[in-house]
Amino acid sequence: xxxEDIGNNRAVRIGTYGDGAAVPSFVWKKxxxxxxxxxxxxxxxxxxxxxxDASLFMRSVESLVEAFEAWxxxxxxxxxxxxxxxxxxxPVEGKEIWCPAxxxxxxxxxxxxxxxxxxxKSIVIKYHSLGAKYGQ
Numbered sequence: 276x277x278x279e280d281i282g283n284n285r286a287v288r289i290g291t292y293g294d295g296a297a298v299p300s301f302v303w304k305k306x307x308x309x310x311x312x313x314x315x316x317x318x319x320x321x322x323x324x325x326x327x328d329a330s331l332f333m334r335s336v337e338s339l340v341e342a343f344e345a346w347x348x349x350x351x352x353x354x355x356x357x358x359x360x361x362x363x364x365x366p367v368e369g370k371e372i373w374c375p376a377x378x379x380x381x382x383x384x385x386x387x388x389x390x391x392x393x394x395x396k397s398i399v400i401k402y403h404s405l406g407a408k409y410g411q
Contacts, residue, residue: 278305289315296325312386374400
């Protein structure tokens with residue numbers, strides 16, 4: 276079986292079990308070639324040896340400084356914001372929108388986090404992991 280056949284007519288979540296940039300991007304490109312939708316995130320954009328590919332991944336960032344750095348490189352971002360900072364660090368007008376998950380939309384139905392392969396605004400979401408109350 277070919278890699279592209281595995282992703283055929285499926286929703287592919289790059290990096291489900293780790294950071295997608297740990298896998299050579301040619302593997303992901305083949306896997307998503309025939310997929311219906313895909314999502315991908317990476318914290319490894321600045322890590323030596325990581326295969327960060329902005330056409331595949333959203334660049335995961337945790338600050339506006341990191342977001343502006345990524346936008347300066349033409350990358351789309353997935354930015355987390357603490358609950359107590361929502362009023363001051365919410366979406367940057369013209370650059371970002373709130374993640375549709377905030378309205379109950381699931382990633383599989385959304386498809387906005389497909390890196391630069393689509394023309395869309397970057398995404399902001401409130402922390403929602405186990406460490407959310409600690410801002411982690």
